[in-house]
Amino acid sequence: MEDFSPSDLKAILHSKRANLFYLEYCRVMQKDGRVLYLTEDTKENLYFNIPIANTTVILLGNGTSITQAAMRMLAQAGVLVGFCCGGGTPLYMGCEIEWMTPQNEYRPTEYLQGWMGFWFDDEKRLDAAKHFQQARVAFLKQVWQKDRDLKNEGFNFDDKAIQTALDTFFTRTEAATNSQMLLLTEAQLTKVLYKYAANTTNCDGFKRQHQSSKSVDIGKANDFLNHGNYLAYGLAACTLWVLGIPHGFAVMHGKTRRGALVFDIAGLIKDALVLPWAFICAKENATEQEFRQQILQAFTDHKALDYMFEHVKQVAQRG
Known part of the structure; x- marks a missing residue:
């Protein structure tokens, strides 16, 4: 991870990226230099890889959490992250990972x-x-x-x-x-x-x-x-x-x-x-x-x- 460069993850332009993920009832984390999401079952825990270099947006729905290390890697890869309700709507917080601005129409301007x-x-x-x-x-x-x-x-x-x-x-x-x-x-x-x-x-x-x-x-x-x-x-x-x-x-x-x-x-x-x-x-x-x-x-x-x-x-x- 010491030699990790954000430029390594930007070979695919955002306009050409294929993936948008909607996740619920899972935990997003960084493990072994990759961003994964973990689902918990009664008998076993399952890890699934998120190809962040080919991902534009991740929407986190009900029952989700995300670690600081995962957020850092997503920021380096230029992935947008949003928090939402079930099914992807409504969008509670949408951000370019560094700052999450409340979507409040009555905020003073x-x-x-x-x-x-x-x-x-x-x-x-x-x-x-x-x-x-x-x-x-x-x-x-x-x-x-x-x-x-x-x-x-x-x-x-x-x-x-x-x-x-x-x-x-x-x-x-x-x-x-x-x-x-x-x-x-x-x-x-x-x-x-x-x-x-x-x-x-x-x-x-x-x-x-x-x-x-x-x-x-x-x-x-x-x-x-x-x-x-x-x-x-x-x-x-x-x-x-x-x-x-x-x-x-x-x-x-x-x-x-x-x-x-x-x-x-x-x-x-x-x-x-x-x-x-x-x-x-x-x-x-x-x-x-x-x-x-x-x-x-x-x-x-x-x-x-x-x-x-x-x-x-x-x-x-x-x-």
Whole structure:
């Protein structure tokens, strides 16, 4: 399973896939690298294979359950999953596996309508992106000036290197005329913060890599950055899901990427919380679980989710 690649399961286009499964009174699970469903009988249990690479939809009817491991494999294969009543109707929940949105006709749409009110206007969309960039730095300032643990580890918001980088950041953000310029400005600031964090925690020779490095300290810092960023993506996705704003309506990251708005919103908190604690935990040789607990506690202490909600709602209502 370590070498499993989602691309291995996408050779068959969705339009050419043959199967739609309706299942009831069974348990769907992952076993030996395959997705199976188990039916229980008085004398024996029977396993049946589901050919997920050639499956478009699975409907789960009465008396069904599904494991997390099976859901992960179905997501990798691009299989849609729905929960329904007997015979396939009515459909209670239909989803692209990551998120199950209640099919409620009376759910409020004010934030979606507000978002759509500006999203098709390039200038207003750029203005929204600038708002998030400014809010990103505001949260960085708020956290680093308040958090005693970060101060004790040597993270100082008023450091000359950071202030110089922020002056450049604000100037270039204000002057930006498109999202690509904003992304470049963001990357330049983050690079400075990486260097500052590496120097502060004595992580010599750090280079941002999405794959683990042979160096223990550098490898751990990169692994923790990846781990923490995905936790931030989870908060951002929850924020958008609750407010009813589709993840594809990004203001800064690529509009062709399905979850691009998630990246925009996660950026509000990544530099302030994930970045410093990834380096600190790497210095302390923490385990993945210890890092996870530290980051989740930091999210709670600094009300990261509340901050995301506040600024997404501000932008939507302004639209």
